[in-house]
Amino acid sequence: MNSFIALFKKETMEFSKTYKFLIIVTVFLILSILSPLTAKFMPDIMAQFLPKEVAESFPDATALDSWAQFFKNFSQIGLFVVALLFAGTLIHERTEGTLIILLTKGLSRSTVVLAKTIFAMLIWTVMYWFSFAVTYFYTWYYWKNDHVEHLGLAVGNLWLFGLVLISVILLGNVLFKSIYANLLWTAFFVIVWFVVSIFPKAADFNILRLASDSNNLLQGLVETDEYTWIYTIAIGLIVLMLLLSVRVFNKKAIS
Template sequence: MRSYIAFIKKEWIDYLRNYKILIIIIVFAILGIISPLSAKFMPEIIREFMPADISIQLTEPSNIDSWTQFFKNISQMGTIVAIIIFSGMMSHEYEKGTLVNLITKGLSRKTVVAAKYTVVVLIWTISYWICFFIASIYTRYYFPEGKTTGLFLAVFSFYFFGIMLFSIVMLGSISFKNIYGSLLFTAGFTVILFIINMFPKAIKWNPLQLANSNIKILQGILTFYDIKYSFVIMMLISLCALRLSIRIFNEKSL
């Protein structure tokens, strides 16, 4: 346990020194601000740039539009930035050989994997919920009369999807000794999820549902019982990815 905590501190300090934590938090904070702002002012922007001879009916924005922008920005920008930053969590160790001395002195390889993943999840948690709370404050300000049923289920669904995704990033980072291999591995995994989603009977089991059904949850179309199997598969994939990461790392030469 002491070595686990000590390695977590070491990882945390490294992320602080290279400003990666600051970068992720700033990116997510900005996304939290612009999500409700874009929902509020997008109709006005569209009207401003539309040709005078074209008429278009635009509905008044609502809090649902704000949260739609939130999930869109998080999935298309926030998560991608985090994946790019975390994809090098092991490649730098391989290149510099910084783990050789630690492991030869008795540090367990299992501890290395567990500590690195813990720090990644911690940074993801802080950044994600900062983004959510900022978006929530601005959404309540601009759309005070709006009500959202199932908001926390929708938000937690994507949060846990991110946790699973970073277990895949961990597996890719350990399996390949460069950032590009890790990124391609994660991208390949995501593509597989989209392919599975093409089969209607497989949708309820696909963890991708936790990331792309958020608006349906907000609208009351889906409930926890509709996505419960996705949660189960998400947890199984996360555990299997971490277990496989430890196994591969134990056999990997440093």
Template sequence: MNTLLALLKKETMEFNRTYKLLILFAVFLILAILSPLAAKFMPDIMAQFLPKEIAESFPTPSALDSWAQFFKNFSQIGLFVIALLFAGMIIHERNEGTLIILLTKGLHRSSVVLAKSLFAMLIWTIMYWISFSVTYFYTWYYWRDEHVPFLAVAVSHLWLFGLLLIAVILFGNVLFKSIYANLLWTALFVGIWFVVSIFPKTDDFNLLRLATNGNQILQGLYSVHDYKWIYMMAIGFILFIQFITIQIFNKKSIN
């Protein structure tokens, strides 16, 4: 436990020193604030540049529009930023040779993987739910009388997909020595599920639905029951990828 806490402290100091925590917080905060603001004021802004007949046809903004912006921002920009910041967590230390120093002092390789995975997932979790809270406040402020059903389910789905993506990114850190290769690997993983989504019969098993079905859940088109297999697959994938990452890292040359 002391080793794990020491490694988590090391990762925190490293992310502070390189301003990654500040960058992540700033980007997520901007996305969180922009979600309700864009939903509230974008129709008025667009009306300044469009004919009056078209402007008057715009529907009145609602709380659902705010959360639609939230899911769009975080499923695209938010997860992309996460991939950029964590794509080199292990690769950087392998290339710099700092991992060799730690391992020669008796640190287990599995401890390195577990600590970095836990750190990345904690950072994603903290930043994501802070962003959710900010969006929730502004959405409540502008649309106090509107109730958004199934909101907890929808936002939890995107959070779970983020955990899965982090597991995939950490696996790429062990497989490759290049950050660009890891980003391509991550993009390939997501792309495979985009291809799978083309076939309707795969909906019950498509992990990408965790990141793309937020609006449909809020509209009541899907229930928790529709995702039972996806939940099991996502959790199973996270545990399996974590296990494989440790096994490969234990046998892989650090140089």
């Protein structure tokens, strides 16, 4: 436990020293503020450049528009930033040789994988829910009387998909020595689920819906009980990726 805590503190210090913490705070804060502001003021901005008849046909912005922008921003830009920040979390230490020093001092490989995984998931969790709180405040401020159905479920779905993606990224850190290779591995994982989405019968098992179904869920176009198998598969993938990361890393030469 002491070695785990020590490694966790080391991860925190390095994340701050390399400005990664500043990057994720800045990007996530901007995205969370822009979500309601874009929904509120974009129609007025567009109206300045369009014919009056077209501008007047725009519907009034609602809280639903704000949350649609939130899910768009974080399912695309937010998760992409997370992938970039953690794509080299273990690769850097392997290539620079600093990991060898830690391992020769008695630190177990499984502790390294576990600490880095939990750290990455904790950063994503804290920053994501902080961003949600910021967006929630601004959305409430502009649309106090608007009630959005199934908001908690939609936000939780995207959070869970982020955890799955992080587990994939951490396995890539073990499998590859290149950040670019890890990013390609992560992109391949997402593309596989895009291919799965082509088949309607696989909809109940497609974890990509955790990130893509948000707007449909808020509009009541999706039944909440459709995610039972998706949750099971998502949690199973997280556990599987973690076990594979530990197993492969225990057998891998560090050089």
